[in-house]
Amino acid sequence: TQLLEQSPQFLSIQEGENLTVYCNSSSVFSSLQWYRQEPGEGPVLLVTVVTGGEVKKLKRLTFQFGDARKDSSLHITAAQPGDTGLYLCAGGGETSGSRLTFGEGTQLTVNP
């Protein structure tokens, strides 16, 4: 069974600060996705990375896929209260078809 570990589990910061969330595994994934979930809603896809070493930017969010395709990070610059939510990483295995393995999530709170 492939496992994804996210850290930290909880993060509370002030508006304007930077932060990084990590997603690690001992398994190799063919792709890695990041989702954000707001209270009472389903997760919404932010980005998919598929190539080892790949870096993608989405406004103030920077996503990186590790060279060995076992880990990923999400960096947020100058966090805003609207960034508050549960961030989930999810990995696609090379033999698991469209089935994803989800991390447990990082609950981010950005205080004004």
Added chain:
Amino acid sequence: DVKVTQSSRYLVKRTGEKVFLECVQDMDHENMFWYRQDPGLGLRLIYFSYDVKMKEKGDIPEGYSVSREKKERFSLILESASTNQTSMYLCASTSGTVLSYTFGSGTRLTVV
């Protein structure tokens, strides 16, 4: 945009009742999934389906069954609801091997 609709946002049922959770997607996706989400446990896969009338057990299928009579609809059935099935239930869909899940808004089920 792809839309995944879950029939109820909130549901309260009594122990022993048979419960139906409905999920409909409007983009002709082949793959549909049912997860439950609990604090500290992340998203756990209950059942999934790659085609009409096809179903596969996920990681925690006990106490649940599913039905997929039409491509757009995937139903989760709790045969005899128990209090430990109180949870947030999330439906998701995706097309082929494209690993970008679209989630519904979730159904928060409380079993009393």
